[in-house]
Amino acid sequence: MNPSPKIPQSVLVVIYTTAMDVLLIRRADAGEADFWQSVTGSKDSEDEPFVHTAAREVLEETGIDCTASSALAANLQDWYLENVYGIYPRWLHRYAPGITHNTERVFGLQLPQRVPVTLNPREHTDYVWLPYLQAAERCYSPSNAEAVLHVPRWLASSGPGPGAQ
Numbered sequence: 001m002n003p004s005p006k007i008p009q010s011v012l013v014v015i016y017t018t019a020m021d022v023l024l025i026r027r028a029d030a031g032e033a034d035f036w037q038s039v040t041g042s043k044d045s046e047d048e049p050f051v052h053t054a055a056r057e058v059l060e061e062t063g064i065d066c067t068a069s070s071a072l073a074a075n076l077q078d079w080y081l082e083n084v085y086g087i088y089p090r091w092l093h094r095y096a097p098g099i100t101h102n103t104e105r106v107f108g109l110q111l112p113q114r115v116p117v118t119l120n121p122r123e124h125t126d127y128v129w130l131p132y133l134q135a136a137e138r139c140y141s142p143s144n145a146e147a148v149l150h151v152p153r154w155l156a157s158s159g160p161g162p163g164a165q
Helices: 050-062 089-094 132-138 142-148 151-156
Strands: 009-017 021-027 039-042 076-086 101-111 124-131
Touching: 009 050, 009 142, 009 151, 021 050, 021 132, 039 050, 050 076, 050 101, 076 142, 101 151, 124 132, 132 142
Parallel strands: 009 101
Antiparallel strands: 009 021, 009 039, 021 124, 076 101
8 A cells, every 4th residue: 555645845853052053964865875854845735834834743753842831842943944845766766757846944943062862763863963064065966955055044033034025
C-alpha cells in the first residue's frame, strides 16, 4: 500500500540560540550527499496551520517541544518568508503526479542556549550546533542557507520577523 502523496506545502524551522548558534541535522535518506539542514516537514493536511506543522516537525525531528502548551511556544516565530522551489527529482515520487514545486514557510525557534536533541533515526543521522555563518555554509539547500543568514536580523528585531509587512 502506498502512503498518501505528500502535500507540497512545508515548513523550514531554523533553531538558533541567543549566541547565534544554529542547529543542523543530517538527512538519513540523502544517499552519498552530505545533506545538512534545519528542521523541515510537510503539512499533514491542507488545512493544518503552518505553525502547527512547524511545532510538530520540531518535536518529531529533535525532541524539542515548542507546541502550543509548552514553555517554548512563544519562542517559535513565523518569519513571514516563503520559498517556492522545484522539488529535487529524487523525491518527486513522494508527491502526486504533476507536482513539481513546493511552498515552504520559514520559522525561527530561539533557544537560550544549545540543547541536546533526540533525532528520529529514520529521518536524521547526526546533529551539530554551529555559529550561524558556518551553519549557512554547511546547509545543502540554498534557501535554508539564506534563512540561517537571517538569524542576526531576527535577534536584533523587536517586532515581526525579517519578511513581515
